[in-house]
Amino acid sequence: MSAPGLPEVSCSACDAVCCRLTVVVMPDDPVPRHLVDRTPEGLDVMARGEDGWCVAVDPLRMCCTVYEQRPAICRKFAMGSPYCRSEREAYARRYDDVGDHVDAAPSPIPLRLR
Template sequence: MDDASASDDDRIDPTILCSHCEAVCCRLTVYVMADDPTPAYFVDQDEYGMDVMRRRDDGWCTALDRETMRCTIYGLRPQVCRDFAMGGGDCRSVRDNDRRLAIAVI
């Protein structure tokens, strides 16, 4: 898959479901905009003073329930998360990159 097709959110892979995923996207930096409904206790500031989703020491988003691998604030998640289409191009690209990194470590 080339970079152009990897970012194509018009092509959704119906076999990719958040409920059966390792929540790779929940380790990405997520910027929180002023009009996002995200509760303040989930928001931190990065080194540039931008609001971002708070992450645990291991890099995972604090809103992620680690037992179910589901978002605990799904209805209040930032717009960036809402725009990250399940099975879409960005989702597939992040998952593919995570797999490549895992193989490189082995």
């Protein structure tokens, strides 16, 4: 449910935009360790593919393949929250620019932000 005046947001109609963010993995997160990368600064994060998405994303359904084992930070990221909305808007703007900056297109997957 959205706050009055705000458009509806649904994970089922989204390109898993939050799964393109840096996702810090804590020692007690149950995520499979082969999906975790260590940054040069020594921080454990969810590994990301060349397309920019977390490697745990199912690219066909754009959903999490380790949902029950996902890191705590993923559990806290609330659908429709201000952070969710701002990331979706930034992502949509990036794709709106693709027509003018084709070389900058990160990947040709369809937009599902509506």
